[in-house]
Amino acid sequence: MKCKINRNAAKVLKRMLESDEADGKMIRVYVTHLHGDHAHYDIKLDTPTENDEIVKTDKDIDIILEKDNEFLDGIWIQYFYVPQEEMFITNPKKGHHH
Secondary structure, eight states, X not given: OOEEEOHHHXXXXXXXXXXXXXXXXXXXXXXXXXXXSOEEEEEEEEOOOTTEEEEEOTTSOEEEEETTOTTTTTEEEEEEOSSSOEEEEEOGGGTOOO
16 A cells, blocks of 8 residues: 655654653544545554554555545655645545545
8 A cells, every 4th residue: 555645744643652641553544434435634652553554655655545445545744834834645546535
């Protein structure tokens, strides 16, 4: 599985991992809604299970993804400051929804 993170998102995710709530946890990206050919995503702090894969990114942040979930393979985590501060999680292979 693959996961890509932009520089701004890496800064935000690293801050999450430095928080007190993150003790012993990692970043998980998960599907919140499925709509046939596309999905909507979110992130949370969590611990991996046997149903997960830990994906190494080029930003030195490990991401937990559910194994064999085609909508999670190839996600792109981005953070933008304009027009408002917002995290976007998309999968270019699956319709770009966030």
